[in-house]
Every structure is written in C-alpha cells, then in structure tokens.
Amino acid sequence: MEKKILVGIDVGGTTVKLAFIDEDGEIITKWEIPTNKSESGRYIVTDIGATIVNKLEEEKISMSNVKAVGIGAPGFIDVENGLIFEAVNLGWKNFELKKELESILHIPTFVDNDANLAAVGEMWKGAGNGSKNVVCVTLGTGVGGGIIAGGEIIHGESGMAGEIGHIASVVEGGAPCNCGKTGCLETVSSATGIARLGMEAVESNPTGILKEKWEANGVLTSRDIFDAAIEGDSLAESVVETSTYYLGFALANMSNTLNPETIVIGGGVSKAGSYLVDLVRKSFNQFAIPKVAKETNIRIATLGNDAGVIGAAWLGKQRSQ
Amino acid sequence: MEKKILVGIDVGGTTVKLAFIDEDGEIITKWEIPTNKSESGRYIVTDIGATIVNKLEEEKISMSNVKAVGIGAPGFIDVENGLIFEAVNLGWKNFELKKELESILHIPTFVDNDANLAAVGEMWKGAGNGSKNVVCVTLGTGVGGGIIAGGEIIHGESGMAGEIGHIASVVEGGAPCNCGKTGCLETVSSATGIARLGMEAVESNPTGILKEKWEANGVLTSRDIFDAAIEGDSLAESVVETSTYYLGFALANMSNTLNPETIVIGGGVSKAGSYLVDLVRKSFNQFAIPKVAKETNIRIATLGNDAGVIGAAWLGKQRSQ
Structure with a gap:
C-alpha cells in the first residue's frame, strides 16, 4: 500500500499556497495559484479543487491516497464546522469552506485560522x-x-x-x-x-x-x-x-x-x-x-x-x- | 445497577477536604479531616484512605460503585504520573501520591494542582x-x-x-x-x-x-x-x-x-x-x-x-x- 499524503492549503489575499505533505510533515511538492477575488471570492474553492486534481495527476498520486485536507484562511472562523463567518480580504461571508471543498474533492477537509496554522507548522516542523x-x-x-x-x-x-x-x-x-x-x-x-x-x-x-x-x-x-x-x-x-x-x-x-x-x-x-x-x-x-x-x-x-x-x-x- | 460516584479530595495545609460527588457534579456528602503533617506528611495518604473507607460504610456505598478519585494538592506536580515533586506546606518531596492512594483504595486516582482544580470546579458547577x-x-x-x-x-x-x-x-x-x-x-x-x-x-x-x-x-x-x-x-x-x-x-x-x-x-x-x-x-x-x-x-x-x-x-x- 502506498503511503497516505496530506494536502495543506494556505489561502491568502494574493495567492493560495498549496502543498502535498507526508505524514511526517515533509513537503513532497508545493506550488501556488493566484487568489481570484472576483464575485466575492466564489471561484477560489473551484480553483483550489482543480489545481489539486491536476497536481495529483502530474505527480501520479491517486485521490484515494489523500488522507485529509487542511486549509488555513484569514478572518473569523467556526473551526468546528469549517465556516468562514467573514474574511474581508477574500470577499467571503458565511462561506461554507469545508463543505464546498469536500463537495469537489470528497476528502475530509478541516479549516482553521491562517495565523493559528502557521503557529502549528512552526510547532510541528519548525522552530x-x-x-x-x-x-x-x-x-x-x-x-x-x-x-x-x-x-x-x-x-x-x-x-x-x-x-x-x-x-x-x-x-x-x-x-x-x-x-x-x-x-x-x-x-x-x-x-x-x-x-x-x-x-x-x-x-x-x-x-x-x-x-x-x-x-x-x-x-x-x-x-x-x-x-x-x-x-x-x-x-x-x-x-x-x-x-x-x-x-x-x-x-x-x-x-x-x-x-x-x-x-x-x-x-x-x-x-x-x-x-x-x-x-x-x-x-x-x-x-x-x-x-x-x-x-x-x-x-x-x-x-x-x-x-x-x-x-x-x-x-x-x-x-x- | 447503582449509579457510580466520584471521590473529590482537596489536600490543604490545615485540613483535607473530601466529598462523594455524583457524575453530574452534585455533592452527595462532604467532610474534612485534619492534615497530619508530621514525619514529612507520610500519614496523610493513609488517613485519606481510612476516612474514605469509613465514610463509604457509613453511607452504605460499595467500593465497586466508586468510579474514580480526583485529588488536588498544592505545589509542583507531574500530573501525568500523579507525582508531587514538592509541596513545601505538606512536607512532600517526590511523593507518589497517585500510586500510594491507588495501593490503598484500588480505585483509579488522578492528581492535579489545587488551584487548577478549584478553577475546574467553578467551570463545571460554579460561576x-x-x-x-x-x-x-x-x-x-x-x-x-x-x-x-x-x-x-x-x-x-x-x-x-x-x-x-x-x-x-x-x-x-x-x-x-x-x-x-x-x-x-x-x-x-x-x-x-x-x-x-x-x-x-x-x-x-x-x-x-x-x-x-x-x-x-x-x-x-x-x-x-x-x-x-x-x-x-x-x-x-x-x-x-x-x-x-x-x-x-x-x-x-x-x-x-x-x-x-x-x-x-x-x-x-x-x-x-x-x-x-x-x-x-x-x-x-x-x-x-x-x-x-x-x-x-x-x-x-x-x-x-x-x-x-x-x-x-x-x-x-x-x-x-
């Protein structure tokens, strides 16, 4: 059985950073796409879904090998439900980030604040x-x-x-x-x-x-x-x-x-x-x-x-x- | 089946406070005994064990109905192992509180700092x-x-x-x-x-x-x-x-x-x-x-x-x- 991978996503006001990461926290590959903020940021999630699907094909990784998706976003978030109450920079308001991304990728997705996740990253693999x-x-x-x-x-x-x-x-x-x-x-x-x-x-x-x-x-x-x-x-x-x-x-x-x-x-x-x-x-x-x-x-x-x-x-x- | 009870203990420098408490946090009965600090506090745990056994008999509660014991103590504590590094007021030093009390009562026992447990008490049933x-x-x-x-x-x-x-x-x-x-x-x-x-x-x-x-x-x-x-x-x-x-x-x-x-x-x-x-x-x-x-x-x-x-x-x- 192939090893499972994780997808890490960091949604910023200018770019969305993405990476495939193994369960030990090592980056397999990382890339970024521009953040499309038009029409209250409605295309951001479909762009994220599409680029992940493409990159999986490129890297010859099967979707069934993706264990989970984690995603950090700015703003005020209901982390239990993956709901963004408001992210002014992106145009999101009461945006069901977890649900929307899960409906595209069918992979369990979890959301938290971007500053919290940067802290966690440093805890896990950094200083x-x-x-x-x-x-x-x-x-x-x-x-x-x-x-x-x-x-x-x-x-x-x-x-x-x-x-x-x-x-x-x-x-x-x-x-x-x-x-x-x-x-x-x-x-x-x-x-x-x-x-x-x-x-x-x-x-x-x-x-x-x-x-x-x-x-x-x-x-x-x-x-x-x-x-x-x-x-x-x-x-x-x-x-x-x-x-x-x-x-x-x-x-x-x-x-x-x-x-x-x-x-x-x-x-x-x-x-x-x-x-x-x-x-x-x-x-x-x-x-x-x-x-x-x-x-x-x-x-x-x-x-x-x-x-x-x-x-x-x-x-x-x-x-x- | 009778309902399970919990034993809550708060070890202070003058008295040890004890209570039988139900799983909803309601006090069934409470009492206290003096803290015997002689000989580096070596009698405190045996006193606690004895008074609990007596009170269970008095209240006609079987030992098998006690689900767990929680105990708060002052000082510097390894909460994982229930070890008191030092409690100056009691004379304890590297004192295996969890192990000692479990060897008397044979009930799972958990230890934390007394100030933390007072905070938890207020969280659970107080303000x-x-x-x-x-x-x-x-x-x-x-x-x-x-x-x-x-x-x-x-x-x-x-x-x-x-x-x-x-x-x-x-x-x-x-x-x-x-x-x-x-x-x-x-x-x-x-x-x-x-x-x-x-x-x-x-x-x-x-x-x-x-x-x-x-x-x-x-x-x-x-x-x-x-x-x-x-x-x-x-x-x-x-x-x-x-x-x-x-x-x-x-x-x-x-x-x-x-x-x-x-x-x-x-x-x-x-x-x-x-x-x-x-x-x-x-x-x-x-x-x-x-x-x-x-x-x-x-x-x-x-x-x-x-x-x-x-x-x-x-x-x-x-x-x-």
Missing part, C-alpha cells in the same frame, strides 16, 4: 521543534499570533484567542490602534509600529543614519531602523530597544500564564534574527517569573512561507484520526 | 456555568489562578501555567514580590498587597476611616479597606481603584490572548462582590479588545471551599473515561 506548548508571534504589518497548549490550538470562546498584537503594552500615552484601543503591542512592535517610532524619533532628534535615510526617502522602514541599529546608530538603537522592551514585556506575561516551552518569532521583522532575539530576551527576563525566564526558549521562525501549508497538513492529519 | 473557556483568579494571601481552554486544564510545559499572580503589572517602581521580580499582580491585588497599599496610603495621608482603623489596630486588612471604600472613604477608594486597575489590566491581557467566556474571581477578597467586579470591569474594558470586553463575563466564584473537591471529582470523571 517549535515538536514541543506541545508553543507561542508564535508574527511581526509584520500587524502583530499576529497563535497559541498551542498541550498540543492543541487555543481558539478561545469565539475564535479570538491569540490576539497577541492587542496586548495592552504601552499603559499610558500609547498610540491609537486599529482595534479602537491605544498602546497595543502592534503599535510598537509591528513593522509599521517600528517605522512610526523611528519617524517620531528622527523628527524630534534628526541625527545619524536615520536622518540620512529619512531625508533621502521621505520615509523610514522597520528594516532601515534595524539595519542602522545593527550598525550602531544610537537613535536607531533606542527605537529598537523601546520596541523590543514592549515585546519582551508582552511575551513574558503570556509566558507567566501559559508556560510555553518555546516562543517563536516570525514575520518580516524577525529577519533581524539573533539581534532581535537578544533584545527581546533582555526584557523578557525582566518580566518573566525567574523559573519561566530560565526555561522558555525564544527562537526565530524557520519555515517562512511554508509554515501555513505545513500547519494545515497537521490539522488535516490530527482531525482525521 | 463558569459549564463554559469550556474559563480563567479563574483567586485573591487571597497571594494571587493564584487556573486556566481552562477548550475544556482542558492548561498546565504549560513544566506545570507553571496559570501563575496569574506573577503577571508583571506595575511596570515601573513596583514592590518586590516573593518570586524575585517586582510589580507582580500579587503585590497589588492579593489581600496582602491591598493591605500594604492601604498602609502606605494612610502613612502618607492619615485621614478618614483608614486612619481610625490603623490607629485602633496598628494594622489594616484588605477587608478594612474594602469596607471603608464601600462606605465612601476617599482614601480607601483610591487604594481599591489602584488595586483593581492592575487586576483589570492583567485580566484584560489574558483575555486578549485566551478569549475566555468567563473570568471567575474567588478568594477572600472576592467577598467584596459586585463592588469589586464593577471596578475590575472598568479597567478591563479599557485594556481588552472591544469585542473581547463586550463578550467576556466577569463573575464572583460561587462554590467557596467546595470548588476544590468538585474540580477534583471532575478530574476523576474526565480522566477515567
């Missing part, structure tokens, strides 16, 4: 290294996250768990956040937040590399600021220290209550690597219970864009058992 | 009202807690999860905590912490009811401060507002990441009831994501000292299935 207790934080345009406790994704009562970006971090005088509050972690630790802190800093104190970059480009990016800090620019260093202070604070408080084995930091900002980890660690150790500080690993994500499809495959494997 | 996502916080001498997510106790990687009392809350200039950090929630929201805040307040501003109580007794208790605040004493009000501000902050940040249906507040300080809840709610709403603020219930614990034995019975029921 989480198989640990059953992992907190993942993604530092991109916003700050997202996923929590795995006891080997299970934590969803919370209405699927809102893992909103690490909205941990109140700047207690007084914080910047406004899209969520309606002020001082959320996202306002200081996302790429956008770091850029904002950098531009505020350079406006009040126009010196060094940041001043040059700002005058040259009229804008600063998170990347500019980290690069300058790594080169030893003191204004950039102070911005990065502020940002990582709050990130360490928020992650320490999560760890004081969740006691993860590993915290995985992903997203564009995580490209700063060990420089970032060392600064986060400094603040983390200040705010975490000493035993927790000692025992918790802080690592950079290793799977990049593959985390979502690998996590989706895990979901398919786990829930079809 | 948690059957919800699968509950955060319990106990405001006593310290601040303890338990987290239930997806109907499961969250233990974390090394059993340290739920250390709500050590959430960093007073970010700068906080008081020292027993854990080695400063500014932990416990330093401001435990009964001890509230008393400390009250005494500091009355020392720098000796007025009103707190001044009278302080001069009369040489000390202030958390109860004195809440009573005075409820009577409208402005110094006491400011102390209670400070304390509940930090509690609301910590609980909001937990809720931003865990999205519980209900937060249950127990322990001695919770006797302040709706006065306490209203103040915590005010701060909670400031720091929680608006949707989370709207959807999360904050309630006072209803089971009092019975929470531990009821939670222990739930553990026995769940793990023996």
Whole structure:
C-alpha cells in the first residue's frame, strides 16, 4: 500500500499556497495559484479543487491516497464546522469552506485560522521543534499570533484567542490602534509600529543614519531602523530597544500564564534574527517569573512561507484520526 | 445497577477536604479531616484512605460503585504520573501520591494542582456555568489562578501555567514580590498587597476611616479597606481603584490572548462582590479588545471551599473515561 499524503492549503489575499505533505510533515511538492477575488471570492474553492486534481495527476498520486485536507484562511472562523463567518480580504461571508471543498474533492477537509496554522507548522516542523506548548508571534504589518497548549490550538470562546498584537503594552500615552484601543503591542512592535517610532524619533532628534535615510526617502522602514541599529546608530538603537522592551514585556506575561516551552518569532521583522532575539530576551527576563525566564526558549521562525501549508497538513492529519 | 460516584479530595495545609460527588457534579456528602503533617506528611495518604473507607460504610456505598478519585494538592506536580515533586506546606518531596492512594483504595486516582482544580470546579458547577473557556483568579494571601481552554486544564510545559499572580503589572517602581521580580499582580491585588497599599496610603495621608482603623489596630486588612471604600472613604477608594486597575489590566491581557467566556474571581477578597467586579470591569474594558470586553463575563466564584473537591471529582470523571 502506498503511503497516505496530506494536502495543506494556505489561502491568502494574493495567492493560495498549496502543498502535498507526508505524514511526517515533509513537503513532497508545493506550488501556488493566484487568489481570484472576483464575485466575492466564489471561484477560489473551484480553483483550489482543480489545481489539486491536476497536481495529483502530474505527480501520479491517486485521490484515494489523500488522507485529509487542511486549509488555513484569514478572518473569523467556526473551526468546528469549517465556516468562514467573514474574511474581508477574500470577499467571503458565511462561506461554507469545508463543505464546498469536500463537495469537489470528497476528502475530509478541516479549516482553521491562517495565523493559528502557521503557529502549528512552526510547532510541528519548525522552530517549535515538536514541543506541545508553543507561542508564535508574527511581526509584520500587524502583530499576529497563535497559541498551542498541550498540543492543541487555543481558539478561545469565539475564535479570538491569540490576539497577541492587542496586548495592552504601552499603559499610558500609547498610540491609537486599529482595534479602537491605544498602546497595543502592534503599535510598537509591528513593522509599521517600528517605522512610526523611528519617524517620531528622527523628527524630534534628526541625527545619524536615520536622518540620512529619512531625508533621502521621505520615509523610514522597520528594516532601515534595524539595519542602522545593527550598525550602531544610537537613535536607531533606542527605537529598537523601546520596541523590543514592549515585546519582551508582552511575551513574558503570556509566558507567566501559559508556560510555553518555546516562543517563536516570525514575520518580516524577525529577519533581524539573533539581534532581535537578544533584545527581546533582555526584557523578557525582566518580566518573566525567574523559573519561566530560565526555561522558555525564544527562537526565530524557520519555515517562512511554508509554515501555513505545513500547519494545515497537521490539522488535516490530527482531525482525521 | 447503582449509579457510580466520584471521590473529590482537596489536600490543604490545615485540613483535607473530601466529598462523594455524583457524575453530574452534585455533592452527595462532604467532610474534612485534619492534615497530619508530621514525619514529612507520610500519614496523610493513609488517613485519606481510612476516612474514605469509613465514610463509604457509613453511607452504605460499595467500593465497586466508586468510579474514580480526583485529588488536588498544592505545589509542583507531574500530573501525568500523579507525582508531587514538592509541596513545601505538606512536607512532600517526590511523593507518589497517585500510586500510594491507588495501593490503598484500588480505585483509579488522578492528581492535579489545587488551584487548577478549584478553577475546574467553578467551570463545571460554579460561576463558569459549564463554559469550556474559563480563567479563574483567586485573591487571597497571594494571587493564584487556573486556566481552562477548550475544556482542558492548561498546565504549560513544566506545570507553571496559570501563575496569574506573577503577571508583571506595575511596570515601573513596583514592590518586590516573593518570586524575585517586582510589580507582580500579587503585590497589588492579593489581600496582602491591598493591605500594604492601604498602609502606605494612610502613612502618607492619615485621614478618614483608614486612619481610625490603623490607629485602633496598628494594622489594616484588605477587608478594612474594602469596607471603608464601600462606605465612601476617599482614601480607601483610591487604594481599591489602584488595586483593581492592575487586576483589570492583567485580566484584560489574558483575555486578549485566551478569549475566555468567563473570568471567575474567588478568594477572600472576592467577598467584596459586585463592588469589586464593577471596578475590575472598568479597567478591563479599557485594556481588552472591544469585542473581547463586550463578550467576556466577569463573575464572583460561587462554590467557596467546595470548588476544590468538585474540580477534583471532575478530574476523576474526565480522566477515567
């Protein structure tokens, strides 16, 4: 008997990432298709069905060898029933994702939030290294996250768990956040937040590399600021220290209550690597219970864009058992 | 066939609480025995075994009708194996609680941390009202807690999860905590912490009811401060507002990441009831994501000292299935 495979799918606003993955989490083949958002995203699922059927033929894998399909999508999801309440980016509203895809492929299909599945991917095959207790934080345009406790994704009562970006971090005088509050972690630790802190800093104190970059480009990016800090620019260093202070604070408080084995930091900002980890660690150790500080690993994500499809495959494997 | 029963046990430093509980979580009978801490607590388990055998005879319940035993203990526990690494209050060290009690009663026995089981008790039959996502916080001498997510106790990687009392809350200039950090929630929201805040307040501003109580007794208790605040004493009000501000902050940040249906507040300080809840709610709403603020219930614990034995019975029921 041939080995069974899993299909992992990560539906994004621009592309749908897909992969055939074996039961050990190794990618057999991966590819992507554009996300067709026309007519409220009604063609997305038929496109996914068709590309899987084609790829199975191409790879000479029989449909009967597919054990399960896992699929990650953005937005607010009923994971039990695979229903997307709303995914604004895709145009889906009360969209029966599980049911629609099962009606095409006739393979058991399971749905979860894309950030949760990226966390699971890192838990299974990435920086989480198989640990059953992992907190993942993604530092991109916003700050997202996923929590795995006891080997299970934590969803919370209405699927809102893992909103690490909205941990109140700047207690007084914080910047406004899209969520309606002020001082959320996202306002200081996302790429956008770091850029904002950098531009505020350079406006009040126009010196060094940041001043040059700002005058040259009229804008600063998170990347500019980290690069300058790594080169030893003191204004950039102070911005990065502020940002990582709050990130360490928020992650320490999560760890004081969740006691993860590993915290995985992903997203564009995580490209700063060990420089970032060392600064986060400094603040983390200040705010975490000493035993927790000692025992918790802080690592950079290793799977990049593959985390979502690998996590989706895990979901398919786990829930079809 | 007679209905099966569960035995719930809550081992404390002064007394061991026990109950026979039916599978719906209703107490059939409850009683307690003193905790015999002599000789490193070696008699505690034999005392428990003997009192259960006696009570079964008294209640005319056959041993074969006992489905499972659940037992909560303080300290640092390997819940898989029912091993107590260390329970300083009882004198136990590397104590095989599950094995010892099973060798006396020959009934499947399951062990967890007492604070976790109190949380489970409130989840099952108390203020948690059957919800699968509950955060319990106990405001006593310290601040303890338990987290239930997806109907499961969250233990974390090394059993340290739920250390709500050590959430960093007073970010700068906080008081020292027993854990080695400063500014932990416990330093401001435990009964001890509230008393400390009250005494500091009355020392720098000796007025009103707190001044009278302080001069009369040489000390202030958390109860004195809440009573005075409820009577409208402005110094006491400011102390209670400070304390509940930090509690609301910590609980909001937990809720931003865990999205519980209900937060249950127990322990001695919770006797302040709706006065306490209203103040915590005010701060909670400031720091929680608006949707989370709207959807999360904050309630006072209803089971009092019975929470531990009821939670222990739930553990026995769940793990023996």
